[in-house]
Amino acid sequence: MEAQTWAVLTVLEQTPGVDSARALTEDEQRALLEPWFGPELPVDDLPIPRLVEVVETTEGYDAEGLRQRLAAEAPGAVLDDHTRWRRPLVEAATRLRLMGWVAIGLILASTAALITLAAGSALAANQQIIRVLRLVGAQDNYIARAFVRRFTLRALTGAAIGTGAGMIAVALLPRASTEGAFLTGLGFAGLHWLWPLAVPILAGVIAFWATRIAAFRALRDLR
Amino acid sequence: MIELQDAAYGYGADPLLSDMSLRLAPGSFHFLTGPSGAGKTTLLKLCYAELLPTAGSVRLFEQEAKEMARDDVARARQRIGVVHQDCQFLDHLPVAENIALPLTVSDRKTGDEAANLEELIAWVGLRARADALPPELSGGERQRAALARAVIMDPDVILADEPTGNVDWEMSLRLLTLLIELNKMGKTVLIATHDLALIRAAKAEVAARVLRIGGGRLQLAGADL
Numbered sequence: 001m002e003a004q005t006w007a008v009l010t011v012l013e014q015t016p017g018v019d020s021a022r023a024l025t026e027d028e029q030r031a032l033l034e035p036w037f038g039p040e041l042p043v044d045d046l047p048i049p050r051l052v053e054v055v056e057t058t059e060g061y062d063a064e065g066l067r068q069r070l071a072a073e074a075p076g077a078v079l080d081d082h083t084r085w086r087r088p089l090v091e092a093a094t095r096l097r098l099m100g101w102v103a104i105g106l107i108l109a110s111t112a113a114l115i116t117l118a119a120g121s122a123l124a125a126n127q128q129i130i131r132v133l134r135l136v137g138a139q140d141n142y143i144a145r146a147f148v149r150r151f152t153l154r155a156l157t158g159a160a161i162g163t164g165a166g167m168i169a170v171a172l173l174p175r176a177s178t179e180g181a182f183l184t185g186l187g188f189a190g191l192h193w194l195w196p197l198a199v200p201i202l203a204g205v206i207a208f209w210a211t212r213i214a215a216f217r218a219l220r221d222l223r
Numbered sequence: 224m225i226e227l228q229d230a231a232y233g234y235g236a237d238p239l240l241s242d243m244s245l246r247l248a249p250g251s252f253h254f255l256t257g258p259s260g261a262g263k264t265t266l267l268k269l270c271y272a273e274l275l276p277t278a279g280s281v282r283l284f285e286q287e288a289k290e291m292a293r294d295d296v297a298r299a300r301q302r303i304g305v306v307h308q309d310c311q312f313l314d315h316l317p318v319a320e321n322i323a324l325p326l327t328v329s330d331r332k333t334g335d336e337a338a339n340l341e342e343l344i345a346w347v348g349l350r351a352r353a354d355a356l357p358p359e360l361s362g363g364e365r366q367r368a369a370l371a372r373a374v375i376m377d378p379d380v381i382l383a384d385e386p387t388g389n390v391d392w393e394m395s396l397r398l399l400t401l402l403i404e405l406n407k408m409g410k411t412v413l414i415a416t417h418d419l420a421l422i423r424a425a426k427a428e429v430a431a432r433v434l435r436i437g438g439g440r441l442q443l444a445g446a447d448l
Contacts, residue, residue, distance in 0.1 A: 131311075132312070132313055133324075133328055135307070135311055136324050136325040137298070137300040137325050137329055138297060139293070139298075139328075140293055140294065219293075223273055223274070
């Protein structure tokens with residue numbers, strides 16, 4: 001088996017597209033099988049094949065060509081190319097990520113639309129007050145400022161509360177376990193915890209501009 | 224200061240006002256009289272650019288009203304104190320804050336201005352009512368508060384639309400006295416009223432020009448006033 005492993009490693013070393021290749025040690029193989037066979041697994045007594053880990057380069061290798069070379073130089077060696085089953089998962093993950101971005105875009109757009117509507121309603125409800133302010137010499141900027149301040153602060157506060165609750169919920173999600181249960185280990189790591197803090201700021205900025213645009217549009221109709 | 228040249232306002236072939244020519248010179252005192260519905264309020268609205276003429280020209284402080292940007296209109300209004308017929312208060316604010324509103328919106332509510340506000344409230348005799356809300360005021364008190372708000376910015380021109388419409392004769396004379404005092408301080412005053420007795424009372428005190436509005440046109444009133 002040692003000779004065959006050596007032959008496999010030699011082939012891999014010469015294969016374009018292979019970044020690195022190494023045979024797993026017995027301890028590493030035992031650790032891989034431990035969840036299924038327990039800690040007392042007699043690796044030496046079982047006909048367990050030697051595992052070789054292959055890391056490909058960005059360009060990747062020619063799987064079919066490598067398979068043929070292995071068949072010729074190390075008969076019995078099997079190339080288990082994970083990309084066969086990993087590719088659809090990667091594609092699904094990419095689509096999920098895209099959907100995530102689209103969802104964020106939709107949330108931001110609907111936030112802006114909601115704030116514009118709310119500001120428009122508030123402006124309509126306060127039409128008489130705005131008229132009096134204009135009559136006593138208030139400039140549009142002064143009137144708009146009062147509405148912009150109120151809506152920006154509300155959006156900022158709401159988003160901060162929501163973000164806080166969301167971060168707590170994410171922190172309470174199940175941690176990644178050695179058993180590797182599905183959908184565990186979701187969440188933020190390290191500095192990624194700073195990302196959600198952008199949400200209240202973004203909400204505030206959107207509220208500021210949405211209210212300002214709505215206010216100036218409403219004031220345009222009032223001399 | 225404020226000048227109307229052949230100004231008209233209205234829609235269609237039969238405008239409400241037409242060929243209105245009027246010049247409010249600095250320090251002058253004008254009365255604008257005429258029956259109800261003749262267009263006195265509309266003419267005043269042209270004078271502070273709440274309405275724009277459909278024909279002719281209205282100039283505020285050397286600027287053509289139709290060409291003024293919105294902020295220029297706001298600045299012009301800071302130089303024109305208006306006593307509206309219905310006072311136009313913010314009912315949720317106390318009287319003192321309503322009077323100070325022009326200062327507040329122009330970001331001029333400083334310590335000095337606050338002292339002036341106290342003085343002004345005392346001048347119109349509302350010291351005891353400064354914290355009351357507008358709906359709690361009597362007709363005369365509302366008109367005096369409106370006059371105080373109109374002069375808080377030390378405007379060049381004061382336009383008063385039926386300032387004595389809802390008050391008794393004694394209060395009318397008191398308000399008239401305040402307006403005459405302001406004119407003597409150099410303010411240009413235009414009062415729209417249908418109260419001829421008030422005009423006669425004023426003419427004994429001040430050299431007032433009386434304009435009559437009727438049939439959509441403006442003319443100088445005769446010696447009967």
